[in-house]
């Protein structure tokens with residue numbers, strides 16, 4: 458398949474997901490990528506509620522013929538135990554997958570919570586597991602709260618979340634995944650793990666156009682066909698909300714970063730998340746260009762890598778190649 462860096466050993470990944478049309482694309486992409494070994498899916502509310510996220514995760518694995526991959530159901534509430542009320546049916550359809558009448562899955566989630574599964578795998582393979590976080594960060598924050606070693610045991614956490622120096626997509630201040638659980642996001646950003654954060658300032662530069670969709674539709678690849686079907690709803694939403702013909706590929710872009718971090722460039726610094734008020738969910742990055750004279754809420758916190766540039770055309774090219782060759 459070429460084109461991007463392949464390590465000698467397949468990278469173990471766990472996908473924490475709220476499928477979601479772009480989540481479905483990211484999951485298929487991972488399953489079609491020789492560089493990674495998907496050792497589990499954990500589910501979370503966000504685009505849909507957690508129970509539906511679990512159903513959709515099981516369904517997508519059955520479409521892929523990968524029922525061997527375990528699905529662990531995640532939290533139904535935020536880290537502060539607030540029930541979640543906001544879902545993105547307007548973007549993904551009320552079934553989360555473009556209202557295509559999916560075949561209900563036969564499989565069941567494993568009898569273990571998402572955060573326990575994350576901790577177990579981090580302990581089983583210390584320093585080897587990358588978590589690809591495609592939804593609100595509750596499960597990961599819970600893993601950190603119940604196991605202080607988790608940030609050191611995990612290889613990397615790659616996060617789709619935040620809007621760095623740009624407007625959000627829920628309101629001008631905040632991006633959907635961070636807004637889903639700002640307190641959890643702040644725990645994760647400051648936990649000391651190796652973290653890459655990819656905000657919508659990056660993912661809005663990765664646009665699947667009408668032409669790309671035609672290209673995908675002309676393929677007989679099984680993932681390409683499935684994805685074209687669910688993308689219709691998402692593309693209509695982008696026309697309505699952003700007046701563009703196409704779709705922002707949030708989750709697939711982040712999956713590519715997990716596969717090969719050299720597809721982007723990064724700045725390093727501390728990220729804090731606003732927990733309340735009109736800026737609830739705002740991500741604020743200290744790029745460390747200034748040596749602050751006073752102690753701030755950013756002082757003495759661990760740094761993370763925040764993506765600052767991406768080659769959107771390359772990501773679209775790789776994505777199409779992989780979905781078509783399936």
Ligand SMILES: O=c1[nH]cnc2c1ncn2[C@@H]1O[C@H](CO)[C@@H](O)[C@H]1O
Nearest residue numbers: 477479545548626627632633634707
């Ligand atoms: O306008 C929106 N509101 C809520 N969620 C959205 C919107 N646009 C995209 N997403 C979803 O949230 C994540 C990126 O922020 C992606 O998973 C995307 O599908």
